[in-house]
Amino acid sequence: MVGAGEGGLDNELARVSVVDYSGKVILDTFVKPRKPVTDYRTAVSGVHPEDLEDAPDFKTVQNQVKLSIKGKFVVGHSLYFDFKSLKIYCPKELKRDTALYPVIRAMWNGSSPSLKNLAFLVFGIQIQDGIHDSVEDAMASMIVYRHYENQWEEYVLLQGSKAIFEEHIFCYYCGHSGHMKYDCEAWKKNQLRLLAKQESSSENQEYYVQ
Template identity: 50%
Template sequence: MEVNRPNKQKKSPRKPNENKPKPTTAEENRPNVKTKKPKAAFTLPPVPPKPSLSRKQAGTNWSSVLAAINAADGTITLPEAIEATRKPEAPSNTNTTTPSQSKNRRKKDHLQIVAMDCEMVGTGPLGNDDMLARVSIVKKSGEVIMDKFVKPREHVTDYRTSVSGIRPQDIEHGEQFEKVQNEVITTLQGKILVGHGIYNDLAVLSIKHPSSNIRDTARYKPLARLVSNGRTPSLKRLSQAILGKEIQTGEHNSVEDARAAMSIYNRLSLDWEKYIERKKYSHK
């Protein structure tokens, strides 16, 4: 007896490696985690450059001034060359002056300015020691405040007349040194003192004056670099270069020399005061 059996489908032969799991990549094996975007690197703001305290920026570009003088072939004075090279300041409606600077400026504005010059005679065996013979002080305008001869305290061995202009009769009946000294101290009190080689004058008077209130035309470095290649310039040379005026053609006169020093300061005071301010803050 035949039995009908259901036809079984024949299984197709299994292909090799058919059921093996497919290899997964490292990317697929990573857990499903949201990746964070890398944060932007933090950078410090740029540091502003330090202010230059070079001579060129101390109120005046001295190289340009010298070039202007050379281009003019000596027909231009130093202040004219300074004005020709100075850039006009841009107008500003904002007040950038600090309270301390305003206070210092007001204090300086109240200070009077005077110029002093002294004539000396020689004492000692060779006449090499200095002794005060005449002192002259003038205002900013050139007006004479004091002009006095001083009685000698020692025996004069060299009147140095060709330079000092002093003769025996000038100081024979002069005023006593102590009296003149006290008058000078009172006159200079709280004032800006201008002069050429002024420390020598103060030494012969045996007095002191605050260095911050001294404007010595022999020690103003930017001017010395320009006029005499860094060496100490004479007052005569400075007067010719800056004022276009010849002085000391013969015997010296302390009033004339004091006025010349004051005129030099007046012509350069803007640049001079800027130079002092920059130098002062550079040492802080």
């Protein structure tokens, strides 16, 4: 994701990666942003302006993703974000979300761990060392899924529709459900206020938008 809009606070899809069950990369592409990019977030996203210059457009990538996952289970971490930013509908029964699997959540007192913490604490794999790499993230998620695969699928079989986990979308900033922090108007307003305050009060201090 790169940032668009005022203060770079709107998330804009910039890269998509899909790996198969064995971890082989079947799709890895940059995406031409639909809105002007105001913050490439390079230190975190790893995306440089030149990466996106000749990138295929959103519609093309969206179709490539649709084709690559057609009729398949989709494994990922917080798939809600991925499908939302791709504007693709995926039936709940086909999703295997490592942020929502109860056995994993139980280890974090019922909440979702970050993929970085999950990969490290459970498997000792160090990922996202500063810069995000979407191929690495996809692979880490697949490794986590495969570790739990037998018991996970057994659980789905036994529980039927109850095992299909709903994504409880919840905003940690304002406390309302139905949206998350990055889509929160109140949060954005506050971030812009902080940015404006920062600009007027200090000159060379580095500032990180959390």
